[in-house]
Amino acid sequence: MNDLKMNIREKMFREMKDKAIFNQAKDYAFDYADHAFDRNVYPAEEAIAGLDIFNEVLPDQSGQPADILKQLHHYGSPATVSQIWGRYFGFVTGGTIPTALAAKMLSDFWDQNAGLYVMSPIVSKLESVVETWLKQLFNFPDKTVAGFVSGTSMGTLCGLAAARYRILQRLGWDVNEKGLFGAPKIRIVTGKQVHSSAIKGISILGFGKDSIEWVDVDEQGRIIPEQIPALDDRTILILQAGNVCSGSFDAFDQVCDRAAQANAWVHIDGAFGLWAAGSAKLKHLTKGMEKANSWSADAHKTLNTPYDCGIVLCNDSEALVSALQASGSYLVYGDKRDGLLYTPEMSKRARIVELWATMKYLGRQGIDELVYGLHERAVQLAKGLADVGFQILNDVVFNQVLVACETDDLTDSTLKRIQESGECWCGGAEWDNRKVIRVSVCSWATTTDDIVRTIKAFKKAYAEIKKP
Numbered sequence: 001m002n003d004l005k006m007n008i009r010e011k012m013f014r015e016m017k018d019k020a021i022f023n024q025a026k027d028y029a030f031d032y033a034d035h036a037f038d039r040n041v042y043p044a045e046e047a048i049a050g051l052d053i054f055n056e057v058l059p060d061q062s063g064q065p066a067d068i069l070k071q072l073h074h075y076g077s078p079a080t081v082s083q084i085w086g087r088y089f090g091f092v093t094g095g096t097i098p099t100a101l102a103a104k105m106l107s108d109f110w111d112q113n114a115g116l117y118v119m120s121p122i123v124s125k126l127e128s129v130v131e132t133w134l135k136q137l138f139n140f141p142d143k144t145v146a147g148f149v150s151g152t153s154m155g156t157l158c159g160l161a162a163a164r165y166r167i168l169q170r171l172g173w174d175v176n177e178k179g180l181f182g183a184p185k186i187r188i189v190t191g192k193q194v195h196s197s198a199i200k201g202i203s204i205l206g207f208g209k210d211s212i213e214w215v216d217v218d219e220q221g222r223i224i225p226e227q228i229p230a231l232d233d234r235t236i237l238i239l240q241a242g243n244v245c246s247g248s249f250d251a252f253d254q255v256c257d258r259a260a261q262a263n264a265w266v267h268i269d270g271a272f273g274l275w276a277a278g279s280a281k282l283k284h285l286t287k288g289m290e291k292a293n294s295w296s297a298d299a300h301k302t303l304n305t306p307y308d309c310g311i312v313l314c315n316d317s318e319a320l321v322s323a324l325q326a327s328g329s330y331l332v333y334g335d336k337r338d339g340l341l342y343t344p345e346m347s348k349r350a351r352i353v354e355l356w357a358t359m360k361y362l363g364r365q366g367i368d369e370l371v372y373g374l375h376e377r378a379v380q381l382a383k384g385l386a387d388v389g390f391q392i393l394n395d396v397v398f399n400q401v402l403v404a405c406e407t408d409d410l411t412d413s414t415l416k417r418i419q420e421s422g423e424c425w426c427g428g429a430e431w432d433n434r435k436v437i438r439v440s441v442c443s444w445a446t447t448t449d450d451i452v453r454t455i456k457a458f459k460k461a462y463a464e465i466k467k468p
């Protein structure tokens, strides 16, 4: 039968059975991986101009799968930001661990819905197993539960929702039934360097940004414990493991004790920093964090799983589940883990597969090596850049390096030149009222050679800017 006579379902049956398109996709993927190392880290201008090919109206007729994949590879691949290898230092992203990627390819065929046990026993099993592994790795209380969400923004939202539920419930106010209008006021206390995603959560949950009691931070962006106001049982205190610019960690040990005495709720945003607990030499940074009530983290950052792979952890299961309540006569809860109880979404993809594969692949030792390796590369970079005359503005306690030239203008133009060079990619930020180049070392694939090459690229860019 030729294509023209086949209806769309017949076409799809054939495609599913003969596998040609999957082999084609695999070949393209491998071609991409082989070439993504040598090309510009940021797509070249021609590649971006080539995206015009995608400007078309919705086709009338069903397309040819081979053509669709070809278009994606020929025009799409060159316009990606090359971050599977080691010279992408933008934002805080992380590469992808090969075993996790391979497991994801397999689970894409499974097409599982991670909502309920009855929808996918394997996904439910992996979620239970990983929940236990995370508790052990972080040394969290046994009663801690985990929800697998898209990222830390969502994880923080869930943690704050649990806090809101519990605090109001203790005050005799069921927020699910009565809503927030007229509810007793909840205090939000956090440092002036809190991540914008926490502020987003504060806004969405109706606390109001105006109600935040801002606490001064020190020169590394850490909350100053002595400046924290008196806490009480209506307070949510938001701390962070890993300042998004400097990589610094708040003093959890001391601050969590104070919060516990006041019966305040502590949420820790540990998007990339929570994983420091997995390194013997870095875990001092996270000392005392197990005394908080809820935590959010990204596996897609420091742990290098594919996107989107975030986690919320909470030591008050009832508060988390109640806050994210789901109901419907068709829902079938069992005595096995039902993932949707711990997340805002009902349907979601089986992101746990990648997290499970990553943790099983790395093991405790591999996690330690990965996390500490990022720190070592960051230290190497900071030292190398200082040696060639750049200023390093932060203490490199983890994986973040803040770099500046003598003036803001020089910093800006040097950064622009670095980005254009294609050798590596970093973003800009402001730190302590100065423009900075923000370097985040977060891929397993970053080697000492990549760092040497990056230092050269910085030096060359600066020299070109200075040339009259």
Ligand SMILES: *Cc1c(COP(=O)(O)O)cnc(C)c1O
Pocket: 092, 150, 151, 152, 153, 154, 195, 197, 240, 242, 243, 244, 269, 270, 271, 272, 298, 310
């Ligand atoms: C990246 C990041 C977030 C947001 O995480 P997403 O996964 O992008 O939602 C929050 N806090 C910190 C400190 C981060 O680095």
